[in-house]
Amino acid sequence: MALLTQVLGRIRAAWRVLWGSRQLERDMQDEMRLHIEMEAERLTREIGLDPVEARRRAHVHFGGIEAYKEAGRDVRGRGWLDAMSVDFRLGVRMLVKHRGLTLTGGFAMAVAIGIGATAFETLGELITPSLPFDEGDQVVSIQYSAANAAARDRGVSADFAVWRDRLTSIVELGAFRTVQHNLIAPPAMPEPIKLAEMTASGFAIARTAPVLGRYLLPADEDPTTPPVIVIGFRTWLARFAGDPGIVGRVVNLGGVAHTIVGVMPDDFGFPFDHQFWIPFRLRADHGRLDGPTIYVFGRLGRGVSMEQAQAELATIAGPADDASGDRRAEPARAVVVPYTHDHVDLAEPGMVVLVRAAQLFTGALTFVVAINLAILFYARTVTRTGELSVRTALGASRARLLSQLFLEALALALVGAAAGLGLSSVALGYLQAFARAAGGVPYWIRFDLSSATVAAALGLSIIAALIMGVLPGLKVTGRRLNANLNALNGRSGTRLGAIWTTLVVLQVAAAVAVLPAACYLAWQTALLELQGPQFAAEKFVVTTLAMPTHDRAPDPSRLADEQRAILTRLRAEPSVAAATFSSNVPGFAAGARIEFDGRAVVNAPPTANLDVSRMDVAADMLDVYETDVLAGRRLAAGDVGTANVVVNRTFARWLSGNGTPLGARFRYGSSSVRPIDGAWFEIIGVVRDFPEVPDALNLDTPAVVFHAAAPGTINPAIVSVRFDRDVPAGFTDRMKHIAAEVDPALQMRQPVLLQTYYDRVYSLWRYLSIAAALATLSVLVLSAAGMYALMSFTVAQRTREIGIRIALGARPRRLLFSIFGRALRQLTLGVVAGSIVSGLAVSAVDMDAAVAAGLLLAVASIMTLVGLLAAIGPARRSLRIPAADALRIDA
Numbered sequence: 001m002a003l004l005t006q007v008l009g010r011i012r013a014a015w016r017v018l019w020g021s022r023q024l025e026r027d028m029q030d031e032m033r034l035h036i037e038m039e040a041e042r043l044t045r046e047i048g049l050d051p052v053e054a055r056r057r058a059h060v061h062f063g064g065i066e067a068y069k070e071a072g073r074d075v076r077g078r079g080w081l082d083a084m085s086v087d088f089r090l091g092v093r094m095l096v097k098h099r100g101l102t103l104t105g106g107f108a109m110a111v112a113i114g115i116g117a118t119a120f121e122t123l124g125e126l127i128t129p130s131l132p133f134d135e136g137d138q139v140v141s142i143q144y145s146a147a148n149a150a151a152r153d154r155g156v157s158a159d160f161a162v163w164r165d166r167l168t169s170i171v172e173l174g175a176f177r178t179v180q181h182n183l184i185a186p187p188a189m190p191e192p193i194k195l196a197e198m199t200a201s202g203f204a205i206a207r208t209a210p211v212l213g214r215y216l217l218p219a220d221e222d223p224t225t226p227p228v229i230v231i232g233f234r235t236w237l238a239r240f241a242g243d244p245g246i247v248g249r250v251v252n253l254g255g256v257a258h259t260i261v262g263v264m265p266d267d268f269g270f271p272f273d274h275q276f277w278i279p280f281r282l283r284a285d286h287g288r289l290d291g292p293t294i295y296v297f298g299r300l301g302r303g304v305s306m307e308q309a310q311a312e313l314a315t316i317a318g319p320a321d322d323a324s325g326d327r328r329a330e331p332a333r334a335v336v337v338p339y340t341h342d343h344v345d346l347a348e349p350g351m352v353v354l355v356r357a358a359q360l361f362t363g364a365l366t367f368v369v370a371i372n373l374a375i376l377f378y379a380r381t382v383t384r385t386g387e388l389s390v391r392t393a394l395g396a397s398r399a400r401l402l403s404q405l406f407l408e409a410l411a412l413a414l415v416g417a418a419a420g421l422g423l424s425s426v427a428l429g430y431l432q433a434f435a436r437a438a439g440g441v442p443y444w445i446r447f448d449l450s451s452a453t454v455a456a457a458l459g460l461s462i463i464a465a466l467i468m469g470v471l472p473g474l475k476v477t478g479r480r481l482n483a484n485l486n487a488l489n490g491r492s493g494t495r496l497g498a499i500w501t502t503l504v505v506l507q508v509a510a511a512v513a514v515l516p517a518a519c520y521l522a523w524q525t526a527l528l529e530l531q532g533p534q535f536a537a538e539k540f541v542v543t544t545l546a547m548p549t550h551d552r553a554p555d556p557s558r559l560a561d562e563q564r565a566i567l568t569r570l571r572a573e574p575s576v577a578a579a580t581f582s583s584n585v586p587g588f589a590a591g592a593r594i595e596f597d598g599r600a601v602v603n604a605p606p607t608a609n610l611d612v613s614r615m616d617v618a619a620d621m622l623d624v625y626e627t628d629v630l631a632g633r634r635l636a637a638g639d640v641g642t643a644n645v646v647v648n649r650t651f652a653r654w655l656s657g658n659g660t661p662l663g664a665r666f667r668y669g670s671s672s673v674r675p676i677d678g679a680w681f682e683i684i685g686v687v688r689d690f691p692e693v694p695d696a697l698n699l700d701t702p703a704v705v706f707h708a709a710a711p712g713t714i715n716p717a718i719v720s721v722r723f724d725r726d727v728p729a730g731f732t733d734r735m736k737h738i739a740a741e742v743d744p745a746l747q748m749r750q751p752v753l754l755q756t757y758y759d760r761v762y763s764l765w766r767y768l769s770i771a772a773a774l775a776t777l778s779v780l781v782l783s784a785a786g787m788y789a790l791m792s793f794t795v796a797q798r799t800r801e802i803g804i805r806i807a808l809g810a811r812p813r814r815l816l817f818s819i820f821g822r823a824l825r826q827l828t829l830g831v832v833a834g835s836i837v838s839g840l841a842v843s844a845v846d847m848d849a850a851v852a853a854g855l856l857l858a859v860a861s862i863m864t865l866v867g868l869l870a871a872i873g874p875a876r877r878s879l880r881i882p883a884a885d886a887l888r889i890d891a
Contacts, residue, residue: 095411101380102412104781105373109416109464111778112369113457114423115771121428121453123355125445126344131270132444134207135299140170140306141342142296142313142334157282159334160296166316169309170298170336174201175280176271177294180548182740182747183276184252188239189733190740192546192747195229195253196274203277205299206270211236213247213262220279229258232275233266253278254548255744269443271297272343297339310336343442369778370413370464377409378472388477402473409469413461421457425449430767437760505830511779512834512863516855518776525769533587533691533758535625539723542585543735543751546716547743560712562743567711569738570721573731577724580624581717582617585757587691589613589704593669596655597680612651613702614668616709622646622687624722632662632685639684639708646685651703661686681705691758716747720754727753831860 039058043049049057095102130137142163157175164173176198183193196202203215211233220228229251231240240246249260258278269275280294300309313334381388388401425448432447545566547554563581570579583589592614618624622634635646647661655661665680689702721735732751739748817824838856 095408095415101376102415105376105412105468106416106419107781108369108373108778109366109413109461110419110423111774112366113417113420113460114427115775116366116460117421117424117449117453117457118427118431119358120456121424121450122431122447123358124450124452125447127355128340128444131206131339132267133270136444137338138300139205139339140298140300140309140336141339142170142298142336143342144334157292157294160294161282163296163313163316163334167298167309167312169301169304169312171301172201172205173296173298174199174205175282175294175296176202177280177292178272178274180546180747180749181254182252182744183239184740184744185239185249190736190744190748191239192749193276194274195276195278196271197278197280198271199280202271202297205297206268208265208268208270210262210264212244213260215262215264216277216279221281223281227253227256227258227278228261229253230262230264230277231260232264232268235275236263252744267443271295273439273441273443295342306336306338340442340444344445366460366464370467373412373464373468374471377405377468378475381405381472392477398477401477402470405469405473406465407469410462410465413465413468414458417457417461421449421454424453424457427767427771434763434767505826505833507779508827508830508863509834509837512831512856512859513837514779515776515859515862516838516852518772519855519859520851521772522769522776525765533693533755534688535627535690537691537755537758538753539727540625540754541721541723541727541731541735541751542754542757543719543721543732544716544747544749545581545719545739546747546749548745548747549715554715556712559715560710562746563711563717565742566719566739566746569742570719570735573734575723575725575728576721578620578624578722579719580618580621581711581714581719582615582621583709583714583718584613584615585718585754586615586625587693587758588761589615592705594666594705595669597665597667610654611703613704614707615704616707616714618711619708621720622706624720625690627687627690630686630688631660632683634685634687635706635708637708640710642708643679643681644684644708645681646687646706647683648687648689648702648704648706650689651705652683652686654703681707716749719748827864831863834863835860 036055036058039061040051040055043054043057044051047054131139160173160175163170167173176196179195179197180192181195182190184190198216199221200216200218210230213230215230216228219225231246236242236246240249243249246260246263250257251260252258264277300306313336316334392398392401428447428449435441435445435447545563547559547562567579567581570576590613591611594610594612596610617635619635619637619640627634630649631652632646635644652661655664661683662685664683666683667680687706689704693702735751736748739746835856838852838859
């Protein structure tokens with residue numbers, strides 16, 4: 001409170017000084033005017049001068065009022081502030097006067113700062129060092145770390161019990177795991193939910209009081225006590241209508257009754273982003289690295305550092321052994337890491353440094369734009385050489401001139417920063433909505449403009465203004481005064497040096513290098529929007545059907561019976577045409593690497609990676625989706641458990657010979673995520689790709705292999721329900737009821753229209769395409785503006801030459817080629833250099849060679865056309881210069 005009072009006092013004092021200075025100047029002006037009038041009256045009375053002449057002499061004798069006011073400002077120490085205010089207002093007027101530069105530079109800066117601020121905020125949120133509660137920065141995680149990240153194991157229940165008893169540097173040690181159960185609380189629909197099975201110490205660490213009732217207590221972890229549950233505020237409002245008597249109500253979780261004992265506040269989601277909490281009950285029969293997958297957390301003791309906690313932990317936990325007592329091939333050790341880093345995959349050494357480097361890289365985009373805009377500012381500054389020279393001759397220092405140029409550039413940079421932050425705010429809003437809808441984002445991450453991001457944007461604006469204003473100013477104001485004064489007579493010796501003209505070449509080259517890939521991405525996104533998945537996805541509802549596995553593996557025969565029962569009841573529903581199951585949603589399957597036998601003729605190069613997406617499907621799945629058969633046949637019931645497979649058209653393109661891939665054999669390689677013990681599979685059919693997704697946007701490998709699977713062999717399974725007509729209202733709720741009636745523990749997660757599912761998945765590509773389109777447009781605008789500035793500068797520098805050649809009868813075409821030949825050569829050089837570099841960008845999006853060549857030719861033509869269009873205005877001005885006026889320049 002005292003600090004706030006002190007700050008407010010200083011603000012009031014500064015305001016009094018500012019306001020008092022203005023009042024003082026007004027008083028000084030009135031007093032000086034009085035003295036001048038008195039002196040003029042004396043001269044008229046004593047000497048008999050005319051009143052007008054007397055007043056003139058009084059002014060001469062007294063001196064300029066403004067000079068006295070300026071001296072007063074210097075004495076008070078605020079002359080620099082007034083000078084900056086004048087220069088900044090002049091900069092704003094220059095923005096209005098030079099509208100082309102303002103629009104070009106403002107748009108480019110807005111795009112650069114918008115993209116940079118969005119990336120800065122997003123990446124910055126990932127490395128937030130603390131949780132949003134008291135001493136949140138002291139909360140840590142304990143995990144096993146190994147040289148091979150895949151060797152990390154979280155099955156450390158037995159170790160957790162030892163750590164909890166022996167660790168002293170980490171207090172309130174706890175553990176949690178995320179489990180899923182069906183929540184059955186009539187009259188609401190049965191709903192699969194994610195719960196935090198957590199020790200009571202999690203609430204002790206958070207130090208957050210419940211809204212109603214209580215949170216979990218250590219006594220709740222005793223297996224002999226009745227099961228209890230704590231719910232979140234949002235759940236209380238949405239599922240239970242804010243019932244004030246909710247404490248004590250009994251709900252069913254997977255067939256087990258739980259009593260609600262408390263409601264947590266709206267902003268509480270510890271340990272990750274949970275709305276339900278049940279006690280974590282440690283079982284004594286778990287061996288080392290055995291038992292459920294858990295996360296261990298705790299709070300550093302008062303005055304204890306992470307290094308000290310790590311040292312104590314090393315004395316307790318040795319290298320991890322497996323259940324049989326054999327030493328691991330790669331020994332793992334228990335390590336202490338920041339809690340927030342553990343849950344966003346930043347616990348590995350060096351990951352935070354990489355994120356910081358990524359932040360700096362995105363900020364560098366603003367510098368690239370600023371360097372390009374410096375070309376335009378340099379060209380404009382050169383045209384003002386005469387003005388700057390006169391000011392220098394009248395006593396203006398070089399620092400004052402550079403200050404004026406800096407503030408003019410700063411005015412433009414701030415306009416771009418304001419627009420860019422607005423764009424970033426909108427983008428972050430969409431990103432926040434997308435992240436919350438997709439799930440898996442920690443509750444402490446909030447994608448919105450923070451003060452640090454705004455400060456970073458303002459800092460980038462200042463640096464950009466230094467680049468745009470000061471660097472060109474240093475070059476122009478550093479010349480001799482006489483050389484600059486020649487600009488008044490049109491004989492400026494200033495030239496665009498090698499650095500500045502090279503920047504124009506690099507700008508054109510960068511545009512040509514990046515534009516093909518950006519255009520291809522935008523084109524592929526447009527195709528996705530226009531053509532859709534190429535089958536009636538709006539007639540399908542998909543859902544995940546799962547039997548919980550967090551306590552024990554489900555019995556395969558029981559799972560098979562329940563899956564058959566679910567499919568039978570779904571098929572019996574009105575308007576349902578068919579129902580089937582698969583391991584994945586069509587278009588999104590796990591990857592695997594294959595190799596063909598020696599008899600297959602493979603079109604792909606020998607060094608190519610033959611990666612495929614493997615889908616285990618019901619024998620009738622391809623029939624339900626009504627896939628077009630291009631060769632052979634679809635799968636049938638007799639193919640379950642055999643080596644017969646069906647592939648899609650993209651897979652078949654790898655094979656040639658006899659015009660069909662039927663009969664070709666392959667097996668999964670040793671690097672496959674699903675090794676099949678070297679078994680060979682034979683292709684019996686080829687079907688059309690579904691969904692048909694443009695290659696650049698395909699999130700998984702587009703070549704797909706379909707294996708016939710029996711019920712009970714896939715858990716979780718994707719259930720697909722097809723309708724002949726529109727999906728009936730309320731059908732998704734009906735699906736949940738069917739699953740709960742078959743088995744309360746059987747979970748039916750997030751039934752959704754397949755078309756809606758695809759729209760959600762590919763919405764990210766839409767946002768990326770919009771960003772790419774804005775960046776592409778920015779590059780085009782900067783390239784055109786750079787060429788325009790270069791052409792305009794050429795005309796300004798060769799005005800006299802143009803006039804002489806026109807007077808001598810030079811032909812306009814030859815004159816244009818002669819004058820603009822250098823600029824055209826730079827344009828050509830940039831196009832050629834960009835075409836060479838574009839191969840790298842093209843390879844990043846896996847573009848077909850013929851398509852890449854066509855796009856590159858189109859982009860090169862567009863950039864050439866842009867450069868020529870930018871030259872039209874200066875060229876027309878050059879031809880309109882009267883010969884007499886041009887020749888008069890040296891007179």
